[in-house]
Amino acid sequence: MRTAWIVSIGTELALGQTVDTNSAWLAHRLRALGIRPTRHATVADEEPDIVAVLRQAADAADLVLVTGGLGPTADDLTRHALAAVAGVPLEEHAPSLAHLHAFFGARGRMMPPANAVQALIPRGARALPNAVGTAPGIAIRLGRTPCYALPGVPLEMYAMFTGSVEPELRAATAGAVLLCRKLNTFGLGESELGALIADLMARGRNPEVGTTAGYGVVGVRINAAGPDETTARRMLDQAEAELRARLGEIVFGVDDETLAVVVGRRLAALGRTVSTAESCTGGMIAAALTDIPGSSAYFRGGVVAYANEAKTAVLAVPAERIARHGAVSAPVAEAMAAGVAARLGTDYALAVTGIAGPTGGTADKPVGLVFIGLRTPRETTVREFRFGHDAPRDVIRQRATHAALNMLRLAMTGIEGPRD
Amino acid sequence: MRTAWIVSIGTELALGQTVDTNSAWLAHRLRALGIRPTRHATVADEEPDIVAVLRQAADAADLVLVTGGLGPTADDLTRHALAAVAGVPLEEHAPSLAHLHAFFGARGRMMPPANAVQALIPRGARALPNAVGTAPGIAIRLGRTPCYALPGVPLEMYAMFTGSVEPELRAATAGAVLLCRKLNTFGLGESELGALIADLMARGRNPEVGTTAGYGVVGVRINAAGPDETTARRMLDQAEAELRARLGEIVFGVDDETLAVVVGRRLAALGRTVSTAESCTGGMIAAALTDIPGSSAYFRGGVVAYANEAKTAVLAVPAERIARHGAVSAPVAEAMAAGVAARLGTDYALAVTGIAGPTGGTADKPVGLVFIGLRTPRETTVREFRFGHDAPRDVIRQRATHAALNMLRLAMTGIEGPRD
Numbered sequence: 097m098r099t100a101w102i103v104s105i106g107t108e109l110a111l112g113q114t115v116d117t118n119s120a121w122l123a124h125r126l127r128a129l130g131i132r133p134t135r136h137a138t139v140a141d142e143e144p145d146i147v148a149v150l151r152q153a154a155d156a157a158d159l160v161l162v163t164g165g166l167g168p169t170a171d172d173l174t175r176h177a178l179a180a181v182a183g184v185p186l187e188e189h190a191p192s193l194a195h196l197h198a199f200f201g202a203r204g205r206m207m208p209p210a211n212a213v214q215a216l217i218p219r220g221a222r223a224l225p226n227a228v229g230t231a232p233g234i235a236i237r238l239g240r241t242p243c244y245a246l247p248g249v250p251l252e253m254y255a256m257f258t259g260s261v262e263p264e265l266r267a268a269t270a271g272a273v274l275l276c277r278k279l280n281t282f283g284l285g286e287s288e289l290g291a292l293i294a295d296l297m298a299r300g301r302n303p304e305v306g307t308t309a310g311y312g313v314v315g316v317r318i319n320a321a322g323p324d325e326t327t328a329r330r331m332l333d334q335a336e337a338e339l340r341a342r343l344g345e346i347v348f349g350v351d352d353e354t355l356a357v358v359v360g361r362r363l364a365a366l367g368r369t370v371s372t373a374e375s376c377t378g379g380m381i382a383a384a385l386t387d388i389p390g391s392s393a394y395f396r397g398g399v400v401a402y403a404n405e406a407k408t409a410v411l412a413v414p415a416e417r418i419a420r421h422g423a424v425s426a427p428v429a430e431a432m433a434a435g436v437a438a439r440l441g442t443d444y445a446l447a448v449t450g451i452a453g454p455t456g457g458t459a460d461k462p463v464g465l466v467f468i469g470l471r472t473p474r475e476t477t478v479r480e481f482r483f484g485h486d487a488p489r490d491v492i493r494q495r496a497t498h499a500a501l502n503m504l505r506l507a508m509t510g511i512e513g514p515r516d
Numbered sequence: 517m518r519t520a521w522i523v524s525i526g527t528e529l530a531l532g533q534t535v536d537t538n539s540a541w542l543a544h545r546l547r548a549l550g551i552r553p554t555r556h557a558t559v560a561d562e563e564p565d566i567v568a569v570l571r572q573a574a575d576a577a578d579l580v581l582v583t584g585g586l587g588p589t590a591d592d593l594t595r596h597a598l599a600a601v602a603g604v605p606l607e608e609h610a611p612s613l614a615h616l617h618a619f620f621g622a623r624g625r626m627m628p629p630a631n632a633v634q635a636l637i638p639r640g641a642r643a644l645p646n647a648v649g650t651a652p653g654i655a656i657r658l659g660r661t662p663c664y665a666l667p668g669v670p671l672e673m674y675a676m677f678t679g680s681v682e683p684e685l686r687a688a689t690a691g692a693v694l695l696c697r698k699l700n701t702f703g704l705g706e707s708e709l710g711a712l713i714a715d716l717m718a719r720g721r722n723p724e725v726g727t728t729a730g731y732g733v734v735g736v737r738i739n740a741a742g743p744d745e746t747t748a749r750r751m752l753d754q755a756e757a758e759l760r761a762r763l764g765e766i767v768f769g770v771d772d773e774t775l776a777v778v779v780g781r782r783l784a785a786l787g788r789t790v791s792t793a794e795s796c797t798g799g800m801i802a803a804a805l806t807d808i809p810g811s812s813a814y815f816r817g818g819v820v821a822y823a824n825e826a827k828t829a830v831l832a833v834p835a836e837r838i839a840r841h842g843a844v845s846a847p848v849a850e851a852m853a854a855g856v857a858a859r860l861g862t863d864y865a866l867a868v869t870g871i872a873g874p875t876g877g878t879a880d881k882p883v884g885l886v887f888i889g890l891r892t893p894r895e896t897t898v899r900e901f902r903f904g905h906d907a908p909r910d911v912i913r914q915r916a917t918h919a920a921l922n923m924l925r926l927a928m929t930g931i932e933g934p935r936d
Contacts, residue, residue: 120535
């Protein structure tokens, strides 16, 4: 069992009224079993469409997982489509009918007649118990391909996959695993980074190396398949070591670790504190830092100094300096960082001033120009960034937020803590 | 042109490392053009898989939309697969190459050699300009079926679809339309709101009324299909009028209008200013307000007062008041609002102090307890909210952000402006 299709059924999914999160969840779980999801397919609640996609899936893959369309209403057609593809009639499954009556009975209600359809399964199929809701799942063979149909409600689906499907798949795949890891980087564009590791990316499928990018953060994915976890993990670790040797300090974290998480953990370990003074990012850096539980240990506070008067009144930026260099300038970024650090008594401070657009740019100071000041216990430095005069406002703000957090991260690299 | 397939390309999608939101977005936009998305399909960055799904899509649908796989690295294979399906070679597209050089030039960099591949398009295809990033899109016929390939980065995809693809599809579908509108509400839960409009939701498919909810904001969707735009729009307007009569002032906006957009527009119209003092929301209210272009007209600045010392030093909250009532209390919220309004000289001020969790709660002051202070030119009021002791940190922070903006919105309702 090497490949799987994941089929999602529901008009609200096909029409884009709901984002499908079940497929990503199932894909993730299949990988842990060493099964590669080669396609996700979504169709509306239309029986011919469901029949067509099930036939394609059974032909193309070693395993088919289906979610949705097992409810009690007229537009729930998965069981009918499975029966049609398998060429068998639907039959009442007595234990499932008893479960339905018990489910409603436990809630002090009679089973609505419409729910009886949920006890119908194709002849020769197995019903999978639903620990959470009403609809049993269905395990069936479509030709030679095993197929599991699960409820679309995420919590019911999770419980049924974990309780009934996963153990069977684990037995069938006996040990084989596909492990995944992502190295998160900041500092190089996707193509520049790709050039550094082109040979590793081209080396093939196992381990497989690929990249994804967003707002300046480039993730380097590693997938490694093996006959057992130890073998796969060793391949993963070797590929990670090779990538880290090539990429060096641009690697800031692994898997779900964001820049804010990494920076916060480092501050906590060093016993240091930070504050923020933001103009064009308008509070996004503070919001990112405080998104982390426990951030009050190192984040003291911040100032969103949008108007010039806020910069002078709260951050003590000299008005003369703004008049002379403009609010978007290196000297003002420096004064903002120094001002907020003094005001809130922190070891580190980040300050951002820039032009997020779409208006306000000039030939001299275009949209996308951002100065980021970093105050450390030793010094205050300012870096100038140009995020593109045609970049959208939120892209400029996000990239500036990442660039600022990354400056703080690099400033703490190699420092020994905790302070005395 | 009646049906479409939406194809997403990316190993990170197929393996479940990233949830695909592009397909739902595109499905939504296609419906507005009267085109029914009959299938979404996701495949990994494997050329044979991409070729296979493109062939199936071109056979099955009247239109194929593709996202992803247009990047500069070796695992970006969409352009190669399109050329293979169309049976043509890839050729360099000079204007796209010039755009790439200009894109990097505007950022003060040389184009990395790897990016040159992004200027390759299949012979006979058209390049679609990318206003936001590097990769041009591709418009091509696969057999008789029109196909558009767009970048996978959401912001680039949105811009390209809206700027290049939608106008062509609108011309091609000329006439029949499916119009959609969403009324955004704040103040009632989804089921309470649903009970007020149950008869309208049950009335059938045209117009179709449904609800979606997130972080306290409940959207009421209306879909209306008609043979022409005038007919469909009339149905939409009638349904909207009926919904507004039922829902009253909880309706704050339409379609993409957020609370921050609505509040900002109102402040600008009144010629008033606002500032923020945030503890548990950590800058999220300031970030939401400054996400709007032109917000400098009414947003003066804010203070993220995370540590108690920040509340006393920057916002002049009396230390005695914190000691007596605790930092999370109505008197402190009131003092924070008054303090930031005085400090920054604004007409309005919002202040938030609360317990976002997951730790820090007590029996008396549980996780989810939030006090929101609102300073207006007339008075300062404080409201107490309980967002649930078991709610996740980001849910509590988002709901508090929405609740604060909504308090400001309601305070400005019925006020005549501009001030003298």
